[in-house]
Amino acid sequence: MGETRKIALTVNGKRYEEEVEVRVTLADFIRHQLGLTGTHLGCEHGVCGACTILFDDRSARSCLMLAVQAEGHDILTVEGIAPSPDKLHPLQQAFHEHHGLQCGFCTPGILTTLIEFLRDNPDPTEQEVRIAISGNLCRCTGYQNIVTATLDAAKRLRAQPAQSP
Amino acid sequence: MKPPPFRYHDPKTVSETVGLLASLENAKLLAGGQSLMPMLNFRFVLPDHIIDLNRVDGLFYIRDAQGALEIGAMTRQRDLEFSEAVRARWPIMHEALLQVGHRQTRNRGTIGGSLCHLDPAAELVSLAMGYDATVMVAGSNGEREVPFAEFPVAYMTPAIEANELVVGVRFPQWAPKRAREVEQAIVGQVPAGTLFRDACESCRKLEAIDDVQAPASYRQHLAAVLSRRALEKAHARLLEAHAVRPH
Numbered sequence: 001m002g003e004t005r006k007i008a009l010t011v012n013g014k015r016y017e018e019e020v021e022v023r024v025t026l027a028d029f030i031r032h033q034l035g036l037t038g039t040h041l042g043c044e045h046g047v048c049g050a051c052t053i054l055f056d057d058r059s060a061r062s063c064l065m066l067a068v069q070a071e072g073h074d075i076l077t078v079e080g081i082a083p084s085p086d087k088l089h090p091l092q093q094a095f096h097e098h099h100g101l102q103c104g105f106c107t108p109g110i111l112t113t114l115i116e117f118l119r120d121n122p123d124p125t126e127q128e129v130r131i132a133i134s135g136n137l138c139r140c141t142g143y144q145n146i147v148t149a150t151l152d153a154a155k156r157l158r159a160q161p162a163q164s165p
Numbered sequence: 166m167k168p169p170p171f172r173y174h175d176p177k178t179v180s181e182t183v184g185l186l187a188s189l190e191n192a193k194l195l196a197g198g199q200s201l202m203p204m205l206n207f208r209f210v211l212p213d214h215i216i217d218l219n220r221v222d223g224l225f226y227i228r229d230a231q232g233a234l235e236i237g238a239m240t241r242q243r244d245l246e247f248s249e250a251v252r253a254r255w256p257i258m259h260e261a262l263l264q265v266g267h268r269q270t271r272n273r274g275t276i277g278g279s280l281c282h283l284d285p286a287a288e289l290v291s292l293a294m295g296y297d298a299t300v301m302v303a304g305s306n307g308e309r310e311v312p313f314a315e316f317p318v319a320y321m322t323p324a325i326e327a328n329e330l331v332v333g334v335r336f337p338q339w340a341p342k343r344a345r346e347v348e349q350a351i352v353g354q355v356p357a358g359t360l361f362r363d364a365c366e367s368c369r370k371l372e373a374i375d376d377v378q379a380p381a382s383y384r385q386h387l388a389a390v391l392s393r394r395a396l397e398k399a400h401a402r403l404l405e406a407h408a409v410r411p412h
Contacts, residue, residue: 002170002171003170005173022171022172023168023173025168025202044167044206045206045207049267049269052269055272055273058272059269060269061199061273063167064198064202065198065202065273066168066173066195068173068175068217069219116268117268132268
């Protein structure tokens with residue numbers, strides 16, 4: 001084992017203190033050390049978007065960050081999106097109802113990307129949604145139902161009072 | 166384990182960073198990580214030391230310096246994209262930024278990182294070249310400035326020494342320099358599709374890279390087509406701005 005460091009960070013509202021090897025990516029740390037395997041790894045070089053998480057409320061590719069860089073920061077993964085274990089986030093609900101996924105591999109990265117996007121742009125056009133997910137590769141859906149679900153989720157989110165995330 | 170083993174340093178000041186650069190062998194600076202991290206994951210680079218700039222004070226800013234735009238090296242591409250000042254006064258920078266990666270990479274990617282990575286296909290590199298930007302570099306002997314025309318010394322190799330780092334970049338208000346033939350062909354002429362098309366044909370004579378991704382002739386073709394589209398877009402905007410409004 002190479003050089004290690006002790007880091008403290010918040011993931012999905014829970015505080016963690018962990019010893020990490022300095023060369024471990026944030027993605028591997030989240031999956032292997034914290035056991036949060038909802039964050040998926042596709043390409044591991046920043047192309048596919050499957051590993052997207054929110055880092056201090058901004059989307060980022062967790063395969064392109066080191067775990068040590070998360071010291072003192074706040075992370076949201078797909079596990080932290082739903083308001084409770086038995087209730088989906090409106091975005092997740094819309095994906096469920098509109099068949100916005102098939103195999104689901106890319107879904108965690110798409111959901112986290114869209115959480116940020118809909119917060120920045122609550123009333124997007126179809127074209128804006130397509131641009132927003134242009135950094136997320138999906139090999140099943142052809143994106144059509146993802147876009148439909150997102151536009152529907154935006155409508156639902158606009159109709160309800162502000163909530164987090 | 167993707168990246169190779171290295172020692173990790175996260176200095177808090179520029180002088181601490183310069184000190185590390187001067188004392189460490191085979192060190193790499195980590196800015197936004199959107200190019201270096203893939204290279205580490207592929208093990209294309211094998212540094213003994215990573216010096217992370219993300220906690221260095223004083224490298225995150227966008228400010229007006231007597232009409233010029235000064236940007237701290239660690240300023241995220243996203244912050245430039247959402248800057249009202251950039252949008253209002255350097256609109257082409259805003260346009261260019263929308264073509265840089267994706268939201269997820271612009272949230273992390275920095276202007277200094279992009280300029281130092283110096284990928285010839287990078288939007289920010291072309292922009293810095295087109296604007297005749299000035300790069301501010303810090304080293305053991307203090308700060309110096311490098312005109313962007315002298316910044317690339319070879320393919321993906323910036324004119325900075327191993328013990329130096331880029332701390333900022335300055336964009337003058339406007340300094341059109343490139344594609345002079347196109348400029349000369351359109352100045353004083355009445356805008357028209359045929360004028361733009363003919364003027365942009367000279368882009369086919371620009372020097373271009375020939376590599377595995379695309380032959381030079383294709384890149385020259387793109388330069389002609391995209392330049393023409395840019396002129397058409399600018400012309401359409403002008404017409405829109407000057408459209409006679411009904412009383």
